[in-house]
Amino acid sequence: MAALHNRVSQKELKERLYQETDPRTTISFYRYFPIADPRLFRDELYSALAALKVFGRIYVAREGINAQISVPQPNFEPLRVLLEGIAGLERLRLNIAVDDDGKSFWVLKIKVRDKIVADGIEDAGFDMNRKGKYVDAVEFNRLTDDPNTVVVDMRNHYEYEVGHFDGAIEVPSDTFRDQLPMSAEMLGAEKDKTIIMYCTGGIRCEKASAYLLHRGFSNVFHLEGGIIHYANSVREQGLENKFRGKNFVFDNRMGERISEEVIAQCHQCGAPADTHTNCRNEGCHLLFIQCAACAEKYEGCCSVACQEAIHLPEEEQRMRRKGVAKGVHAFNKARSRTRKKAPGR
Known part of the structure; x- marks a missing residue:
């Protein structure tokens, strides 16, 4: 039986991705439908997708499936046939990425969760079958x-x-x-x-x-x-486009351009910018917007303190990282929560 988890290092997986000759297509899909045994569903799906060289991130729960993946273009139709052959996924809509370099994912991860979208809803009367x-x-x-x-x-x-x-x-x-x-x-x-x-x-x-x-x-x-x-x-x-700017996506691209407008600003200098990046300091990894000039000035870091940290000896960096929370850490100047000072300040 094929392995149901990846056992290769991230570095090697990335190298393999860039050595591929077949271009990849990035796809997302979801479906709310009952899954009686999410663990069994997960394992069978992993084997089938791995055989098609699919990479990506998929969540499975009793309420359904949520997936962001990439597939070699020659395997696109076999993938579609596979998915639509699964009970509950008939006539599945596959969202094709708008602005795609095919480098969105380099490993396949399928996880079983309580819900495919964490919603905090505990009311037993809530019914996903009654939707807008x-x-x-x-x-x-x-x-x-x-x-x-x-x-x-x-x-x-x-x-x-x-x-x-x-x-x-x-x-x-x-x-x-x-x-x-x-x-x-x-x-x-x-x-x-x-x-x-x-x-x-x-x-x-x-x-x-x-x-x-x-x-x-x-x-x-x-x-x-x-x-x-x-x-x-x-x-x-050929319709009017009412979306302004960039669509943030949760993969290596971090965004796909929908219109040419840049409606955001660099969090360090205020110049027009809409490129998200994670702070290069391994002890920070703040998600923030950085223009090209500030990326060069701060070496991909969100602040002078983080820039200084990346030049410390690796052992000292590891000591500083001990006990640091690894959750989602995003710069949000629109909220009044206590956060670190604005990047670069």
Whole structure:
């Protein structure tokens, strides 16, 4: 039986990726559907995808599947046939990356989770089968021309900062579980209006639409396939593009350009910029926006202190890293939480 986990070093895997001759396509997909035995489902899926040389990150739970992957182009159709042959994944929509270099992933990881999107919902009466209506790109553009339509961004601040739809409301939180109740409170006075929720690929806004219906809202929609599907539809159908800037993605690319506008600023000098990077200091890894000039000036670091740290002896760097939390650490100047000083200051 094939191994069900990767046993090769990250360095070697990256080298193998760049030695490949077949170009890769980056894909995302999800589906809310019941999985009776997530562990068995995970193991069988791992074997099948590994045989097709699929890389990426996939979460499996009793409520469904959430995947961001890349596949060699010759294996794209076999992959589609494989996925649609799985009970519950019939007619699965595959979101093809908009701005893709094929280097998004270099290893396959499939993890079993309690939920495919951590939502904090504990109400037994919540039902994902009762969700908002889909809107495609054409309908989205038509509805958003109406002043009685409210557009809600269900992504994190650092995603919203580099790109969003015209007039979209930001729900100012860094976790989806906090955004759900917050969105219901923020929209309390808008219950009679048309509400359209959106996210990167559709998985968060689909659940958010079900949550608002659960909270008593009635006219709720969510953007089919999220920003990725919208951008592809706009390009293919020659529609007006109402998305401004860049779409943040959770892979090695960290973003795909949807429009030529740069709506964000470098967190160090304030110049127009929308390139996310992780601080080069292994003891920090802050996610922040950095322009090319500051990347050179600070050597890929978020601050002078971190820049000094990367030049310390490796042993001293390791000692400093002991006990440092490894969770998501993102710069968010829109929030009043206590954080480290603004990068570069």
